[in-house]
Amino acid sequence: MAxxxxxxxxxxxxxxRQIIRxxxxxxxxxxxxxxYYAYSNFCLHQGGPACEGLTIxxxxxxxxxxxxxxxxxxxxxxxxxxxxxxxxxxxxFSGEQVADRRLKLKKYNVVQKGDExxxxx
Amino acid sequence: MDxxxxxxxxxxxxxxxxxxxxxxxxxQAKERKFEDVMIVDxxxxxxxNEHFGEILPYMDNEVFKQLALAxxxxxGRGSVAPSVFGFQDIGGRVTRYPLRDSExxxxxxxxxxxxxxxxxxxxxxxxxxxFPTGMxxxxxxxxxxxxxxxxxxxNRWVTEKVIPESNGRFFTMLGLPMSDPEGALKQVETFGxxxxxxxFMITAVRPNLPxxxxxxxxxxxxxxxxxxxxxxxxxFNWTDKQxxxxxxxxxxxxxxxSWYNILHCTNWVVNGMGExxxxxxxxxxxxxxxxxxxxxxxxxxxxxxRPSECPLLKKKPSDYMRDMYYSTQPMEIQDMGxxxxxxxxxxxxxxxxYASDYPHWxxxxxxxxxxxxxxxxxxxxxxxxxxxxxxxxxxxxxEAQKKNLERFGNLKA
Amino acid sequence: MSxxxxxxxxxxxxxxALKKPAAxxxxxxxxxxxxxxxxxxxxxxxxxxxxxxxxxKAAEKSAARKGPEAxxxxxxxxxxxxxxxAAAPKVEVLxxxxxxxxxxxxxxxxxxxxxxxxxxxxxxxxxxxALQPHAMQALMAALxxxxxxxxxxxxxxxxxxxxGAVTGTDVMIxxxxxxxxxxxQVFELGMWQSWSGR
Numbered sequence: 001m002a003x004x005x006x007x008x009x010x011x012x013x014x015x016x017r018q019i020i021r022x023x024x025x026x027x028x029x030x031x032x033x034x035x036y037y038a039y040s041n042f043c044l045h046q047g048g049p050a051c052e053g054l055t056i057x058x059x060x061x062x063x064x065x066x067x068x069x070x071x072x073x074x075x076x077x078x079x080x081x082x083x084x085x086x087x088x089x090x091x092x093f094s095g096e097q098v099a100d101r102r103l104k105l106k107k108y109n110v111v112q113k114g115d116e117x118x119x120x121x
Numbered sequence: 122m123d124x125x126x127x128x129x130x131x132x133x134x135x136x137x138x139x140x141x142x143x144x145x146x147x148x149q150a151k152e153r154k155f156e157d158v159m160i161v162d163x164x165x166x167x168x169x170n171e172h173f174g175e176i177l178p179y180m181d182n183e184v185f186k187q188l189a190l191a192x193x194x195x196x197g198r199g200s201v202a203p204s205v206f207g208f209q210d211i212g213g214r215v216t217r218y219p220l221r222d223s224e225x226x227x228x229x230x231x232x233x234x235x236x237x238x239x240x241x242x243x244x245x246x247x248x249x250x251x252f253p254t255g256m257x258x259x260x261x262x263x264x265x266x267x268x269x270x271x272x273x274x275x276n277r278w279v280t281e282k283v284i285p286e287s288n289g290r291f292f293t294m295l296g297l298p299m300s301d302p303e304g305a306l307k308q309v310e311t312f313g314x315x316x317x318x319x320x321f322m323i324t325a326v327r328p329n330l331p332x333x334x335x336x337x338x339x340x341x342x343x344x345x346x347x348x349x350x351x352x353x354x355x356x357f358n359w360t361d362k363q364x365x366x367x368x369x370x371x372x373x374x375x376x377x378x379s380w381y382n383i384l385h386c387t388n389w390v391v392n393g394m395g396e397x398x399x400x401x402x403x404x405x406x407x408x409x410x411x412x413x414x415x416x417x418x419x420x421x422x423x424x425x426x427r428p429s430e431c432p433l434l435k436k437k438p439s440d441y442m443r444d445m446y447y448s449t450q451p452m453e454i455q456d457m458g459x460x461x462x463x464x465x466x467x468x469x470x471x472x473x474x475y476a477s478d479y480p481h482w483x484x485x486x487x488x489x490x491x492x493x494x495x496x497x498x499x500x501x502x503x504x505x506x507x508x509x510x511x512x513x514x515x516x517x518x519x520e521a522q523k524k525n526l527e528r529f530g531n532l533k534a
Numbered sequence: 535m536s537x538x539x540x541x542x543x544x545x546x547x548x549x550x551a552l553k554k555p556a557a558x559x560x561x562x563x564x565x566x567x568x569x570x571x572x573x574x575x576x577x578x579x580x581x582x583x584x585x586x587x588x589x590x591k592a593a594e595k596s597a598a599r600k601g602p603e604a605x606x607x608x609x610x611x612x613x614x615x616x617x618x619x620a621a622a623p624k625v626e627v628l629x630x631x632x633x634x635x636x637x638x639x640x641x642x643x644x645x646x647x648x649x650x651x652x653x654x655x656x657x658x659x660x661x662x663x664a665l666q667p668h669a670m671q672a673l674m675a676a677l678x679x680x681x682x683x684x685x686x687x688x689x690x691x692x693x694x695x696x697x698g699a700v701t702g703t704d705v706m707i708x709x710x711x712x713x714x715x716x717x718x719q720v721f722e723l724g725m726w727q728s729w730s731g732r
Contacts, residue, residue, distance in 0.1 A: 004625045015132070015633020021626040031633075046486050047145045052629065054134070054214050056126040074127040084134075084142065084216040086483060129692050133632050 003111060003118035010115050012036075019051060022121045027108055028052065029119055032079055032092050036110035038119045039095045044103050048085030055081045058091075058098060122223050124213045137220035139236055139480075143243035149488045155245030157521035158502060160487050161509035162241070163448050164354070164406050164476035165249040167233040167283075168221070169256055169275060173201060175229055175282070179274035185267055202271055203261040206359045208370050215482045230283045234291070240479050241290060244486055247506065247518050249477075251283065251291045252322065257356045259296060260327035269304040272296050276312050284317035292513070294320035294352045294404075299327060302336040309343040319513040320350030320404075325381035326358050332385050333392035341394070345401040350446075350513060352404040355382045378451075382408035383416055386442070390420060393433025395441035402512050404446040407478060410463050411453040417442055417466060443468050446512065448476035449504065450485040461495045470500040474509045499529045507531035678712070 004022050006029050012018070018029045019041055026041035028051020043050035058078035062070040079092040089098045090105055097103035109120040123131040140147075150156075169176060173193060180186035189201045210218030226235040233251075241249055256275055262268045276295045284291050295312055297305040312318055321344050323332070344351050357377025359367065367373040382405050389395075389403070405413075417439035424431060424438050434441070447467055454460055467473060478484045490496070490504050502525055509515060511531040517523040526532040656664035665673075681693060694700060713723065 007630075013633055017629075017631040017633075019628040019631070021624075021628050023624065026628065042145065046489065047149060049142070049145060052134075052631065053216050054124050054126060055132050056212075056214065076127075082211075082214040084214075087211045087214045089214070135629065135631065 001120050004121050006117045006119050008115050009112055009117050012117055025121060027119055027121060029110060037092055038108035038110045040106040043083040043088050045086055045088045048083045050083040050105060051081060053082040053084030055079060122220060124219055134216055136223035137217055138224060139239040140243055143240055146486050147243045150245030153491050155487060159506035159510055159517050159522040159526060160246045161506040161515060162246045162249040162477045163474045163509055164252060165479050166252050166254050166481055169253040172230055176274050176278045179277040180270045181273055182270055185270045202255055203258045204255060205258055209482045217480055234287045248515050249291055251293050252354060256296060257324045257354060258326055260324045261358060265300045269298040269301045272298045276308060280312055280315045292317045292319045294322040296322050296324050299323055299330055302340055305340045306343055309340060313347045313349060320352055322352045322354050325353045325385055326356040328361055332388050341398050341401060345398050350402040350404055352406050353382055353385050354406045355408040379408045379412040383412050386416060387420060390438045390441050391431045395444055396433050402446060406448040409451050409453050414463050414466050446472050446474055448474050450476040450478045451483045452485055452489055470503055471508060473504045475505045502529050
């Protein structure tokens with residue numbers, strides 16, 4: 001495992017992403033609310049570019065105590081990224097597939113040294 | 122390009138380039154040496170509604186042509202063809218829907234050919250059966266005449282423009298105006314011998330169509346006589362009676378695509394259509410596969426108790442179903458054991474045909490078949506292209522493919 | 535038309551010779567022999583979930599199916615990985631995807647943000663009299679006029695940044711007060727909405 005340079009932190013804004021190829025691997029590095037997250041860019045479903053699609057909050061449904069539904073809403077505490085091929089939806093914080101959290105994208109560590117961001121791959 | 126996420130938040134994405142989007146599919150094709158395997162995609166799509174300007178002038182009847190053209194004129198507010206409610210793109214999560222316009226390619230029908238070749242090359246597909254998208258709902262049109270006119274115009278356009286210029290890589294099974302048996306027969310007679318026409322298609326979203334109607338026998342006979350195939354392409358219609366309680370698109374979509382083929386396949390089988398047209402290859406498209414064992418079990422069960430209602434049958438309904446063909450997509454791969462049983466029940470090795478359904482949201486890559494752990498090498502080759510090559514008479518595109526077709530008995534002289 | 539690439543992509547290029555077709559009977563036998571075991575099927579499922587790890591047995595097996603060259607490189611992939619784990623692979627930037635278009639900074643917006651923060655703090659501290667009525671009225675009037683003018687000019691956006699910004703009760707109290715202030719009834723608002731489609 002070696003640290004691979006990704007980008008300058010000062011140029012990496014919240015909401016930005018970078019997709020890099022390291023050897024045979026492709027890694028997507030996200031910056032979300034000041035933190036970096038890095039995952040394999042190969043979707044667990046059919047191998048699509050998992051990190052290159054829409055980022056969107058998770059959808060939840062609120063129930064009242066009597067089990068009736070209040071309706072759907074975006075959970076502002078969550079953030080998902082979605083594989084653009086078929087819509088496989090992953091949790092930004094863990095890389096888990098949100099429909100079956102046993103499925104997880106390979107996660108990479110990201111380190112910042114001064115103004116430089118590295119991914120450990 | 123921006124996409125809209127939650128609360129109007131905008132997310133920037135690159136403009137669409139199909140080759141780039143499918144770069145990982147190219148990698149899969151290269152790793153698996155798909156260039157040596159003849160791959161036939163029996164179900165791919167284009168968006169013909171983007172070309173109505175080219176298609177509608179092919180309409181025959183001047184009054185309907187004027188109606189259709191006027192509805193599309195600037196400021197016109199009419200609607201030419203039926204459309205359905207739905208969210209295939211899952212709110213933009215499947216980005217190629219909202220980004221379609223951003224792809225750089227030629228104009229008019231050339232654009233469809235160019236983009237089509239991009240995805241075929243990326244996946245390692247040799248031939249694609251090109252189907253329309255919106256016109257799959259033509260069966261919901263309230264006017265029989267308009268159904269005839271629109272299918273006529275599309276069938277002329279696609280056989281005179283799109284197919285001939287696709288380098289021989291697109292073929293088609295043309296949609297028929299099933300509400301008008303005479304008109305359907307005329308279209309089989311007119312288009313049946315055209316280049317690239319390998320069969321005819323019934324858009325299955327027709328809950329009121331009795332496929333066994335006596336008036337339709339001449340249509341099936343004309344298709345059989347020409348050595349062509351008949352396919353049923355399924356779809357969904359959220360507003361159909363039986364789906365009106367569905368509050369989520371997933372329910373209307375998941376059930377709809379299976380439902381219409383379940384309905385027509387059942388009527389087809391119990392009415393002995395397999396006995397009436399033994400040489401007509403029938404292909405059931407885009408309903409997935411999970412429905413097939415269900416229908417086999419269900420009808421066989423009742424057939425044993427009520428054979429008097431199906432006097433034309435000389436064997437069990439499931440035996441007739443095993444004589445027919447099925448397209449793979451969307452292949453339910455959640456329970457591998459169930460899928461393996463399904464393959465066994467339908468004789469997948471000789472009866473199953475790969476389909477991508479690209480560019481629709483739930484497309485399948487050839488690797489979904491190639492990587493299955495329980496299929497033999499022969500089955501793998503047959504499903505990906507050999508069966509379609511044999512049934513639809515498609516030639517190999519290189520020596521290695523030819524050898525593979527010969528090896529598994531799929532080369533049609 | 536269609537690019538020349540499409541014609542040649544799967545057409546005759548140099549490729550390894552295929553094995554001679556075996557006799558039908560022995561071929562059938564061979565097919566039966568390649569029927570995977572339960573363990574192999576389980577490994578496939580695992581691989582579907584986790585992806586095939588380079589250098590693993592599964593990778594070798596899948597490469598073996600692809601041909602001798604791929605098998606060689608899959609085996610080779612295993613050796614250097616164990617011996618020289620620090621070997622730095624080449625990094626290539628495939629894409630940079632920027633986030634939302636950056637928001638232009640205007641001095642008025644900066645001051646408004648600072649003021650909003652300050653006012654929220656007074657609320658948190660329970661200083662309800664910090665913002666006196668005349669100041670509230672001036673601020674509310676300015677916000678109403680600007681939001682409405684922007685809306686008329688097609689500069690449309692949600693009036694609040696998120697669901698958690700204010701409560702439903704907050705909104706009902708303020709909307710009710712605003713309607714009363716201009717002597718409007720709720721049904722008049724409803725009528726206007728249905729006419730104007732907003």
